[in-house]
Amino acid sequence: MDTIINAFFNIDIMRQAAPLLLKGAWVTLQLCAVVIVLGISGGLTLGLLASSKNAAVRLPAFLFIDFFRAIPPLILLILIYAGLPFIGIRVPPFVAVCIAFLLNNSAYFAEIFRSGIKSVSRGQTEAARASGLSPAQTQAFVILPQAVRNVLPDLLSNVVEIVKLTSIASVVSLTELLYSANMARAVTYNSSPLVMAALMYLVVLWPLVRVISRFQRGLSISS
Amino acid sequence: MDFGNVFLNPDIIATYMPQMIRAVWVTIWISVLVVISGLALGAFLAGLRAYQKRWLAWPIVLFADLMRALPPLVLMLILFFGLPSLGVILSDWFVLYLVLTLVLAAFVEEIFWATLTSLPRGQWEAGAATGLSFNQVLVNVIFPQAVRTNIPQLVNRSLTISKMTAYGSVIGVKEIVSVAGSAQAFSGSATPLTMAAIAYLIIFFPAMLLSRYVENRFQYDH
Amino acid sequence: MSAPQPLPTLEITALEKRFGDTQVLRSIDLKVANGELVFVIGPSGSGKSTMLRCCNRLEEPTSGAIHVNGKPMLGITRRDLDRMRLQVGMVFQGFFLYPHLSVLKNVTLAQRKALKRPAAEADARALEMLDKVGLKHKASAMPGELSGGQQQRVAIARALALDPKVMLFDEPTSALDPELVGSVLKVMRDLREGGMTMIVVSHEMQFAREAADRVVFMDGGVIVEQGTPSEIFGNPRSERLRAFLSRVSGEAA
């Protein structure tokens, strides 16, 4: 028991590592704010394109979505961070992460928005158009609000996935939470900083995960 | 600067192809193992939870919450660097396999559980009324329906987590990313990275199309 | 000297059921003889479904006793309960066919798993029962492809295939479109001719007049009155029954 506490829950080491980890957590938070906004904007645009009646618009959108859903975000990130310098473009880690996340998250959000839009019945479009709304107004005021409501749990769980995913930024030496914790582990030869990072992720994500479970159950009962 | 020569240099491709093919196999077989054991474990846990015993349900919910809330990479680092200090040494690929299996199982458990609780009570009762035991109803009546309604979700989740085999590179599993990474460092060329991306496309792009097909095919008609 | 009383096929003795504070059934006594059709009527919430569901313990009685062919349903192991439930067939208002299994598989599942019948025998028995309800030609269809009336007849075949001693029907036609009710009632009538012991909760008063041996009127969790159809419908004694009948006939008119 003592060895377990010493190896994973060493308070002294955690106290030492705390300032570093808090700094890392702050970077993670900033990163999350940026990539979630980017992902939702990109995903919404792409989702609307993928819902288009015009195949010349729809098919490229689908291709983009499936392409970036097929590639693991980690290799995408490495390709951008380590690959671009070969053609003379050097980007800081934070920017590399943002680009990789934009491409990956947009594809995932787009799928969610698309299925939300699909879940709104055709009658809604027809009723809105019949009442004199333009196609853009119909989307903005009638279809999208309903679509978003229908896929709210999926949007939320994708946000959780993205927050977890920001931990891969450690691979390109961005000093976010996991990178800082792993640094501290290497310096102290003790895994407690990693456990501490895990606890920090939990503080934010556990409540969200609970909410998602509630959501899922509520939805499947009402349907 | 020659874009093609940087990202798709034929000599480099030829040099690293054999290693890359081996790495692809590693990725594929770890993925397959993870999917099989994750689905099985998740279904098993949801089944246990159906017994409505508090002392069973509680740890299962806790497990599912933790595995869904923690970044898999954090779990892998804790197991890989932490366990040796307890005298438990797990090989790199086993840590990767174990963590991804547990994560997939957590999601699968939640997916199944949502359905188990939402199937009409009449399905349970019809089974019980014909003399089927609780276990028999669970296995023959409830689970087949839960699988059917959730195939798109199960496929998507399995694919997402299979792609996380890329995290193995962080602890030294000789899968696609780690082979590409060291080849890139060694050769001083971006080509191995492109090869890695293409390898993933070859594996997962058809899988994406499959998941689209499955989604349309199993759209619920109720 | 009186002839020895034959053993009732189903015997409910001093049955009580409470949900928390609400007493839903109080001291219910009911004996159903072999081959008898007992028809149960009563206002909504009077406890008709609860009584039926207590008979195979889909609902757990608070106290009392249930016997099927003299054997107890209560105070037995889970194993024995599963076995006893085979003797009590149940048909629900909502059919509850298994949507993922074909019609034939719906009828063979419990035969195979609970009765442990060999596949060939279970198939043969299923086809025989499906024939009885007029749906042999639908054996390979999926439940979703059938009308409500057809689904309910499959549900009846599913219960019958287990050779139950008694069949319980809980509003078997209430969820059906009017034009489909007849086909289900016909199957029930055939069953009765065949000598099946049945308890039927239903609002089909015409069917009760023609087919029932005895009509039981429940209200507020007790059996208020029982008798032959002509006694109950032609000469109701209690005020509550009279009020109920006039309300029902008012709705029907």
Ligand SMILES: Nc1ncnc2c1ncn2[C@@H]1O[C@H](COP(=O)(O)OP(=O)(O)OP(=O)(O)O)[C@@H](O)[C@H]1O
């Ligand atoms: N699971 C339950 N928990 C609490 N109360 C219940 C439950 N099931 C039934 N009741 C109550 O028991 C009473 C009897 O219900 P029951 O379903 O047996 O009536 P019923 O005669 O079948 O009515 P109906 O004609 O509407 O089917 C009702 O007041 C009902 O609200």
Ligand SMILES: [Mg+2]
């Ligand atoms: Mg009822």
